Amino acid sequence: MLKIGIITGSIRDVRVNDQVAQHFKEVADSKNLENVSFEIVDIKDYQLPIFDDALPPAMANKQYNNPDVQKWSAKIDELDGYIFVTPEYNKTITSALKNNIDHIGPEFAHKSAGIVAYGSTLGIAAVMSLRGILANFRLATVTPHGAFNYFTDFVDMKEFQPSEVHTPTVHAVIDEVVAWGWGMKDVRENHLNK
Template identity: 40%
Template sequence: MAHTPKIAVIIGTTRDSRFGEKPAQWIAERAKARGDWQVELVDLKDFDLPLFNEMASNAWMESEDSRAVAWQKKVGEFDGFIFVTPEYNRSITGALKNALDQAYVEWNRKAFGIVSYGGAGGTRAAEHLRTIGIELQMASTRSAVHIGGSEFMAVHPLGGDPKPMEAIEGAIGNSAVAMLEELDWWVRATLQARDTQAKAA
């Protein structure tokens, strides 16, 4: 393998009142603590993506909007991803779906894990995200971190007195360890396969 795996932790919501930064920073610190990845927090707010309006996916033709191209270049820097997403009406956010749609080849044959939160721990959003990942030719970890119920209310401002994420590690810490371990396996496997393919080409 040519380099240390580079992992993006993507904050999957752009709403002003969002909660996503808190679990994103928490899982990013957990990922960095491994010591064997380069980890970067990627905020969709920083990219000002338009709604997808290209002639076609960049699987078929180059995108024209410079903001979409900048996003594609950013996605292309990484070997794997951790998506941090709330559940909105049983799915992921519109902002995250749009960001996924704005690239294609840059997602291909890479792995991802999920941290979700909200109704039922965001499990329905996570399952939807996995099916989108399949279409993007990505590999998902089996394990994910789901923040719901009393744990969600303990760390979210809606609970009245939000605690730090560390306060609920007893409930979600093992899931985080499992997800990160699985992500490491898939990232290294897909990275090696892409390197082999590139050398053959």
């Protein structure tokens, strides 16, 4: 079984992030892919304190003092790939998403990730920022990226209604994360630490 987590990137009460994540899950589920499951991982359920641990996560060996961090670690560790859904804030990702990523590290290694962003300029700067962050964890980010505009893909910036032009890209993001997810699972199981 290949398990893909669709990770929300916003914790705001007025967020539209969960709508975008839900859209991707619905499309992914409609594909009826054999031996592949999708679930939404809402960072609002894993709100962590600002990172200030004594040891960098790379040295913690997936053992963290804070039980909330341990819960987040276990969830990310059990997944084989991810689709990150993030708004663009000030030409980067949200501080909430960055903070959750900073608390862990090895859990992401040798897995696949797709990036979906949105904003007034399609969230392109957030995509580029997140790609750099994820590369640090030896996580294979795939293309294409989902890129949505607040003015054309949302009604009054409150209701996600993606333009039809995005349909092939939505499918491609999902398909690439799954394909690379299987490949990276093989790498983890058969080619590392042998």
